[in-house]
Amino acid sequence: MMQVSPSKIGIPESTDHFQIRGEDGGARCGVMTTAHGQVVTPAFMPVATQGSVKGLTPRDLRGLGTQILLANTYHLTLRPGVDVIQDLGGLHRFMGWDGPILTDSGGYQVYSLAPLRKITDEGVLFRSHIDGQTVFFTPESVIQIQKALGVDIAMVLDECPPAGAPRNQVETATRRSLSWAVRSRALSDSSGTLVFGIVQGGTFTDLRRWHCRELVALDFPGYAVGGLSVGEERGVTLEVAAVTAEELPRDRPRYLMGVGYPEDLIRFVAMGYDLFDCVLPTRNARNGLLFTSNGRLNIRLARFQRDENPPDPLCSCYTCSNFSRAYLRHLSLAKEISAAILATTHNLYFYQRLMRDMQTAIIRHSFAPWAEATIARLEQECQP
Amino acid sequence: MMQVSPSKIGIPESTDHFQIRGEDGGARCGVMTTAHGQVVTPAFMPVATQGSVKGLTPRDLRGLGTQILLANTYHLTLRPGVDVIQDLGGLHRFMGWDGPILTDSGGYQVYSLAPLRKITDEGVLFRSHIDGQTVFFTPESVIQIQKALGVDIAMVLDECPPAGAPRNQVETATRRSLSWAVRSRALSDSSGTLVFGIVQGGTFTDLRRWHCRELVALDFPGYAVGGLSVGEERGVTLEVAAVTAEELPRDRPRYLMGVGYPEDLIRFVAMGYDLFDCVLPTRNARNGLLFTSNGRLNIRLARFQRDENPPDPLCSCYTCSNFSRAYLRHLSLAKEISAAILATTHNLYFYQRLMRDMQTAIIRHSFAPWAEATIARLEQECQP
Numbered sequence: 019m020m021q022v023s024p025s026k027i028g029i030p031e032s033t034d035h036f037q038i039r040g041e042d043g044g045a046r047c048g049v050m051t052t053a054h055g056q057v058v059t060p061a062f063m064p065v066a067t068q069g070s071v072k073g074l075t076p077r078d079l080r081g082l083g084t085q086i087l088l089a090n091t092y093h094l095t096l097r098p099g100v101d102v103i104q105d106l107g108g109l110h111r112f113m114g115w116d117g118p119i120l121t122d123s124g125g126y127q128v129y130s131l132a133p134l135r136k137i138t139d140e141g142v143l144f145r146s147h148i149d150g151q152t153v154f155f156t157p158e159s160v161i162q163i164q165k166a167l168g169v170d171i172a173m174v175l176d177e178c179p180p181a182g183a184p185r186n187q188v189e190t191a192t193r194r195s196l197s198w199a200v201r202s203r204a205l206s207d208s209s210g211t212l213v214f215g216i217v218q219g220g221t222f223t224d225l226r227r228w229h230c231r232e233l234v235a236l237d238f239p240g241y242a243v244g245g246l247s248v249g250e251e252r253g254v255t256l257e258v259a260a261v262t263a264e265e266l267p268r269d270r271p272r273y274l275m276g277v278g279y280p281e282d283l284i285r286f287v288a289m290g291y292d293l294f295d296c297v298l299p300t301r302n303a304r305n306g307l308l309f310t311s312n313g314r315l316n317i318r319l320a321r322f323q324r325d326e327n328p329p330d331p332l333c334s335c336y337t338c339s340n341f342s343r344a345y346l347r348h349l350s351l352a353k354e355i356s357a358a359i360l361a362t363t364h365n366l367y368f369y370q371r372l373m374r375d376m377q378t379a380i381i382r383h384s385f386a387p388w389a390e391a392t393i394a395r396l397e398q399e400c401q402p
Numbered sequence: 403m404m405q406v407s408p409s410k411i412g413i414p415e416s417t418d419h420f421q422i423r424g425e426d427g428g429a430r431c432g433v434m435t436t437a438h439g440q441v442v443t444p445a446f447m448p449v450a451t452q453g454s455v456k457g458l459t460p461r462d463l464r465g466l467g468t469q470i471l472l473a474n475t476y477h478l479t480l481r482p483g484v485d486v487i488q489d490l491g492g493l494h495r496f497m498g499w500d501g502p503i504l505t506d507s508g509g510y511q512v513y514s515l516a517p518l519r520k521i522t523d524e525g526v527l528f529r530s531h532i533d534g535q536t537v538f539f540t541p542e543s544v545i546q547i548q549k550a551l552g553v554d555i556a557m558v559l560d561e562c563p564p565a566g567a568p569r570n571q572v573e574t575a576t577r578r579s580l581s582w583a584v585r586s587r588a589l590s591d592s593s594g595t596l597v598f599g600i601v602q603g604g605t606f607t608d609l610r611r612w613h614c615r616e617l618v619a620l621d622f623p624g625y626a627v628g629g630l631s632v633g634e635e636r637g638v639t640l641e642v643a644a645v646t647a648e649e650l651p652r653d654r655p656r657y658l659m660g661v662g663y664p665e666d667l668i669r670f671v672a673m674g675y676d677l678f679d680c681v682l683p684t685r686n687a688r689n690g691l692l693f694t695s696n697g698r699l700n701i702r703l704a705r706f707q708r709d710e711n712p713p714d715p716l717c718s719c720y721t722c723s724n725f726s727r728a729y730l731r732h733l734s735l736a737k738e739i740s741a742a743i744l745a746t747t748h749n750l751y752f753y754q755r756l757m758r759d760m761q762t763a764i765i766r767h768s769f770a771p772w773a774e775a776t777i778a779r780l781e782q783e784c785q786p
Contacts, residue, residue: 070733070740077720098707098732105708106728114724323482324489336461340498344490348482349454355742356454 035212035239036271042385044263044290047377050240050271052086052118052170053210054110059271059292060376062283062369063088063120065300068097069113072300073355073362076115082335082363083370086170087115088295091163092124092131095153096146100163108168120171120295122275123160123216126244129178137177139194157198161205161213169211173242174202176216181249188220192229203236214240214273221254223261230265241266242273243291256285263289280309280372281396284389287376299369303361306350309368313398315343317361322347335367336360419596419623420655426769428647428674431761434624434655436470436502436554437594438494443655443676444760446667446753447472447504449684452481453497456684457739457746460499466719466747467754470554471499472679475547476508476515479537480530484550492552504555504679506659507544507600510628513562521561523578541582545589545597553595557626558586560600565633572604580616587620598624598657605638607645614649625650626657627675640669647673664693664756665780668773671760683753687745690734693752697782699727701745706731719751720744 040047050057064071064079067090071079079087089109094100106112109119125142128135132144132153141156157175164172175198177191195218206213215238219225233241243262246255259274266272273293274286283294299309306318310330317329328338329346337346337360349357379388424431434441448455448463451474455463463471473493478484490496493503509526512519516528516537525540541559548556559582561575579602590597599622603609617625627646630639643658650656657677658670667678683693690702694714701713712722713730721730721744733741763772 068732068736068738069729070736070738073739073743075720075740075743076724097736098728102708102728102732106710106726112726112729112732114729324486326490336459340460342490342496344482344486345453345496345498348452348486348496352452352454352481354452354454355457355739356459358739359457359459359743 036269038269040381040383042380042383043288045287045376045380045385046268046290046292047380048271048292050292052212054116054118054170055085057085057118057293058377060283060287060373060380061085061293062373063293063295064366064369065295065297066113066115068093069103069109071362071366072304073358074366076113078363079115079366080117082367083374084117084366086118086120089113089119089121089167089169090124090127091121091160091167091173092127094121094167095124095163096148096151100166104166110168118170119167120273120293121164121167121169121173123164123173123175124155125160125173125176125216126178126276128155129180137194139197141175142177157201158205161202165209165211171212171214171240173214174199174216176218176244178218178245178248179220181220183220185220185222185225188218188222189225192218192220192225196229196232199233199236199238203238206239212239214238214242214271216242216244216275217262217266218245219258219262220245221250221258223258226258226262227265230262234265234267238270240271240273240293242275242293244275246274247277256282259286259291260289263291266290279396280369281393283369283372284376284393284396287380288385288389299365300362303365304358306347306357306361308346308361309365309396312395317343317346318350319347329361329364330368333364333368333371335364337364337367420653422653424765424767426764426767427672429671429760429764429769430652430674430676431764432655432676434676436596438500438502438554439469441469441502441677442761444667444671444757444764445469445677446757447677447679448750448753449679449681450497450499452477453487453493455746455750456688457742458750460497462747463499463750464501466751467758468501468750470502470504472504472506473497473551473553474508474511475505475544475551475557476511478505478551479508479547480532480535484547488550494552502554503551504657504677505548505551505553505557507548507557507559508539509544509557509560509600510562510660512539513564521578523581525559526561541585542589545586549589549593549595555596555598555624557598558583558600560602560628562602562629562632563604565604567604569604569606569609572602572606573609576602576604576609576613580613583617583620583622587622590623596623598622598626598655600626600628600659601646601650602629603642603646604629605634605642607642610642610646611649614646618649618651622654624655624657624677626659626677628659630658631661640666643670643675644673647675650674663780664753665777667753667756668760668777668780671764672769672773683749684746687749688742690731690741690745692730692745693749693780696779701727701730702734703731713745713748714752717748717752717755719748721748721751 136143176195179191215233274291311332322343325343379385520527560579599617658675695716706727709727763769
């Protein structure tokens with residue numbers, strides 16, 4: 019397993035909003051302080067794209083140990099609209115979640131969802147995928163939107179070239195993302211919203227290093243790494259993530275965007291990443307795929323028809339405490355809403371427990387052996 | 403409002419499984435005892451057609467004050483199959499619900515869902531709407547199936563002619579339903595499953611009366627009234643329900659199948675009905691229609707875009723305690739699963755509270771004035 023030494027680039031050991039409580043190899047356990055409370059890291063953020071985690075209420079999410087949620091500026095801007103959420107007291111009150119919220123800037127969604135994009139140095143023009151309305155995002159406007167939503171952590175606007183884009187295209191996008199980051203940084207203030215920079219550079223490690231150094235010079239309160247797990251080979255993802263982590267300051271939270279499988283989260287934590295978000299636990303749950311202590315389990319398989327075991331016999335979530343694989347299989351085949359609810363409950367509990375286990379292993383200085391044993395168990399298909 | 407005197411036809415005042423605790427006019431508050439616990443009546447049974455109330459877990463249902471659930475023999479026989487549920491310890495264990503369960507016999511579903519029906523005196527042959535497999539239900543087999551599921555209350559197989567069927571067709575169906583009831587009654591025993599008879603007879607009050615008397619002579623532990631609210635005019639539903647209730651013994655629970663709107667439940671309770679099931683609160687919730695203290699509310703209307711009030715300001719359910727109409731409208735338009743969950747939570751809480759309010763009004767002998775005032779409030783569209 020790759021382990022990365024803490025980088026030492028002359029920035030204070032800790033800041034007001036991020037305190038490191040323990041380190042083990044490259045992995046760190048810290049506490050991030052936001053306007054809506056603290057987050058113990060490594061932390062996983064369930065995805066509430068449209069202001070709701072699909073299948074769960076805020077009460078359910080608290081019960082699973084959720085500390086912080088991710089929502090999407092792009093989606094909320096298009097529907098219901100920032101002014102509506104502002105009128106209703108901000109995003110926290112709107113969605114009934116009083117814990118920390120981080121919003122993605124919308125950059126990634128503009129490139130992956132919206133038709134008719136036109137990118138200039140000024141910003142990005144696109145059509146809403148909902149009603150075709152033309153929208154113009156600038157680095158300044160997306161920060162203003164996120165502040166209007168009242169979120170705890172905002173992301174800068176970035177340009178995400180597609181996987182496999184040629185070097186000159188990636189270089190242009192990375193330079194433009196940097197110039198946008200400069201403009202975004204100027205809008206940082208003590209208003210309660212922390213603005214994180216986003217490292218781009220595709221799979222070109224020299225571009226990644228260069229972009230890191232330039233962003234670090236801007237002194238953001240935290241750094242995200244974007245444009246990974248977008249279609250490149252898995253070995254490349256791991257290599258680029260490792261190289262990038264080395265360049266980021268030790269005393270700031272490091273957020274690896276949009277990943278990943280449980281075993282990969284362990285590898286990324288070993289590199290020194292602190293924050294994650296991913297649709298895998300929630301989207302897979304809706305498709306009948308459950309993450310368990312012994313690997314992944316496709317609950318729809320015929321072999322579970324009469325299986326009275328819980329999805330994960332080592333799990334103590336509500337689903338595993340009360341229901342059999344046979345029942346979950348039935349609900350999934352019958353397309354019952356409860357299939358999504360119970361599977362999402364399990365998968366998110368599983369992710370949250372994994373993060374807590376990592377925090378414990380780091381504090382106890384047993385991360386490397388714990389990680390090796392856990393990855394081995396996770397990287398098999400479930401054999402009940 | 404029509405109020406019906408308790409019928410006096412020579413049957414004991416109360417039985418082991420049904421005790422009347424209070425009466426007010428025709429309305430009764432009772433306690434029905436089943437193998438999985440007691441049910442205070444009047445009671446509403448949420449519909450768990452395929453072994454799950456769409457959008458809610460058993461934990462959620464308990465939290466709403468649910469006493470008893472309804473599931474469907476037809477659906478569970480076709481998928482996952484009775485033998486599967488039996489292997490997994492019965493329906494209660496399978497679906498994680500330890501309270502009483504009543505199953506419909508499947509008669510109504512065969513006529514409304516299954517293609518290629520052939521009805522003979524022996525039983526009904528039909529094709530599964532899921533996989534086209536041919537299935538033959540007899541009065542005996544559906545009771546055996548329900549006993550195999552381990553339910554607390556089973557329904558006899560009946561024949562339900564469509565609304566508007568001519569008298570001779572309804573008469574034939576009613577006679578056949580009676581002969582099936584005779585065969586079903588012979589299978590009643592002290593196994594823990596109470597078998598209820600079902601009154602048919604369409605909109606012909608003389609057929610209804612005749613069928614009642616014949617069924618009452620068979621001495622079922624409870625009586626259901628079927629074939630109403632299937633398309634006939636609403637005034638006819640109320641008249642036939644009232645006439646039928648008069649013929650049913652006072653000391654047995656009376657179950658009016660498949661109805662209805664909140665204001666109608668009050669009218670039916672006034673006639674002396676004790677048990678109800680209906681998809682209205684759950685299905686309407688999924689379509690954005692909420693029942694409130696001041697009438698129905700279509701949460702998708704534009705006028706709720708910035709409405710910070712809860713769906714029902716007089717309600718203390720989880721949804722009304724935490725979320726605005728504006729948020730629920732957003733979730734519904736965005737087709738989020740949480741829209742269904744939160745609206746179903748409210749609607750079922752609303753129905754359960756209505757039943758408790760009726761129980762209280764009966765015990766306090768204030769049912770008539772309470773009913774008049776409540777129906778007036780419910781029969782308006784919500785004017786926020």
